[in-house]
Amino acid sequence: MPESHRLIIDRHEGDLAVVEVDGGPVLDLPRWLLPHAARPDDVLASWGRIGRW
């Protein structure tokens, strides 16, 4: 069962996007994972597993 998450983009750093997950932990995600037009302060809904890699 996919999990739903609320992502808020803190900032972009090169090829990475720093995102706050569900108001708590902060992760670095590859920018290509996010919608092309996504910008800092955008709130995104995601379904699936999110973890560190």
Next chain:
Amino acid sequence: MLAVLLCAARLLLPPDSTVLLIRVLDVSDARIGGDAILITDSSAGGARHVLIDAGEHGPRIAAWLEQFHVDTLAAVILSHAHVDHYGGLGTVFSRVPVRAFVYGGTPRTAVSYRALLSQIGRRHIPVVTADTGVRLLTLVTGADSVELRILAPPRGCGTLPGAAGGDAVNNCSVGVRLARGTFAMLFPGDAEQSELGWWMMTTPALLRADVLKAGHHGSSNATSAELLDVVRPRAVIISANGRQHPFASVLGLLAARGIPTFCTADHGTVTVRVPRGGEWSITTARAGRCHARTAR
């Protein structure tokens, strides 16, 4: 007998009891970026502390504050609203009394940022919104005083639209110029060319400094030949965790000018010591030299 008493009194004083210490803390457990700077002005009568930013992780900054016996912060200054600068502040506010909070007033969507501002409100910590002009904070410790001039970001940062680009928040940094006697140090937050250019136009005299804490963790968009011409630093400190920062072009620019450069990613915590009536100096936790993490 008197000599014995004098020796005993001297032994009771902490080792750095008569100096201004500016510690650019090693917050390298943050994934990207990360700034935390502890300013401690000491005299025989005590010490006053100011914190600029708190990195991303609360436990890390809390450990530093404990190590340096920080029991109260005269002020906390948040350079700008990115999590690698404010992420550790919640822990700081919950563990150490803070007399004033200074920030630029830039709004953000992040839940953690809004929770931080709520926490500050609940704790009734006086808030200074440095959104215009230059404000002066004076840190008085016994007969000593340290002046912190707060450089406001350009107009419009207080109403930054949610759709603003990532650089926009960096360019809403609050700058700090520390001055004690003839010594000065500049902390531009993560300000990039746009904001730095604005400060160069509006307050160029306040940018001149002996030591520059490089903007935006040593990114090429924050350290330029033009800025170095105005600041004329004799040393540069780069706070970065070493995953992406600093940039090769910045290290090359500084090396070409013969400016000694220190990086928290390579040197650990970097400490500027400014004794009363003596020459300032820089010491590092580890020996080493700065290595670029981004080729451009």
